[in-house]
Amino acid sequence: xxxxxxxxxxxxxxxxxxxxxxxxxxxxxxxxxxxxxxxxxxxxxxxxxxxxxxxxxxxxxxxxxxxxxxxxxxxxxxxxxxxxxxxxxxxxxxxxxxxxxxxxxxxxxxxxxxxxxxxxxxxxxxxxxxxxxxxxxxxxxxxxxxxxxxxxxxxxxxxxxxxxxxxxxxxxxxxxxxxxxxxxxxxxxxxxxxxxxxxxxxxxxxxxxxxxxxxxxxxxxxxxxxxxxxxxxxxxxxxxxxxxxxxxxxxxxxxxxxxxxxxxxxxxxxxxxxx
Numbered sequence: 466x467x468x469x470x471x472x473x474x475x476x477x478x479x480x481x482x483x484x485x486x487x488x489x490x491x492x493x494x495x496x497x498x499x500x501x502x503x504x505x506x507x508x509x510x511x512x513x514x515x516x517x518x519x520x521x522x523x524x525x526x527x528x529x530x531x532x533x534x535x536x537x538x539x540x541x542x543x544x545x546x547x548x549x550x551x552x553x554x555x556x557x558x559x560x561x562x563x564x565x566x567x568x569x570x571x572x573x574x575x576x577x578x579x580x581x582x583x584x585x586x587x588x589x590x591x592x593x594x595x596x597x598x599x600x601x602x603x604x605x606x607x608x609x610x611x612x613x614x615x616x617x618x619x620x621x622x623x624x625x626x627x628x629x630x631x632x633x634x635x636x637x638x639x640x641x642x643x644x645x646x647x648x649x650x651x652x653x654x655x656x657x658x659x660x661x662x663x664x665x666x667x668x669x670x671x672x673x674x675x676x677x678x679x680x681x682x683x684x685x686x687x688x689x690x691x692x693x694x695x696x697x698x699x700x701x702x703x704x705x706x707x708x709x710x711x712x713x714x715x716x717x718x719x720x721x722x723x724x725x726x727x728x729x730x731x732x733x734x735x736x737x738x739x740x
Contacts, residue, residue: 484587488623495616499660502675503684549725550592553580557596562604571703573600574654575710576718577618578647581625582639583722593622613661621654640715647707655700659692 553576560573573596581589597618601607606614628646630639664675673691676684 488587488590491616492620495613495620498616499613499657502660502664502677503681503688546588549584550588550595553592554596554599557592558599558603561600570706572706572710574621574647574651574703574707575714577622578625578643578650578707578711579715579718579722581622582628582631582643583719583726584626585631586623586626589622589624589626590619593618593620596622610658610661613658617654617657617661620657621650624650639719640712643715644708644711647711648704651704651707652700655696655703656692659696660688663688663691 557573557576560576561571563570563572577589577593577596580592584592594615597615598611601611601614625643625646628642630642634642673687673694676687679687
């Protein structure tokens, strides 16, 4: 077996048709759950229940993320991959409290980028969701926002697994690619999470709050102003920390993850020899 063939076989989860269909379904519902304030008709029942809609979408996302995780697990998340998932999710959950209360110091995003890159998009989605759920239990961050966080982090980690050249690109070029992705995705994560919480501001007398009676362009302007006023500094800090950690620690961590993945031989079934 050539080195390239060996690298091509080091995927913890290979997405089948059912897994891809489940991912597309939950992503479509997630887009609706995040973006409904910008697209709902001011006269619709959804806009009329602006304070209730996030709760309804949160409950639906819990079920859908569970379905996707189960579907991906059924398609090939074996015991070796589960062990790797547990280690990485526990590490990510432990890293999250380090930056609690400090603008943008969130090293778990750096770990998610590199893990998704090495282990692929299917494993990345499950890892991102499980890590966010585990870290929420540690930090007391359980609420209607948690399903949105799980889905957004699943997208974040899965995106790293979809970047080009996973089996051939190495060295500084790969680190630059991962750093650029981490920078942009850190802002994207913060933006979509703002969408999840923004409708709850509808009762506030503010020109940046969601107005269920306004049209799309007016609410979009309000939302952009809300992002700049509330989270731009935090998102910038998250992006910079992700880039710095990727460029400084990325090479040895990528090497360690790839070595562990090769030794795990995920596609080789676990067998027990009789005594």
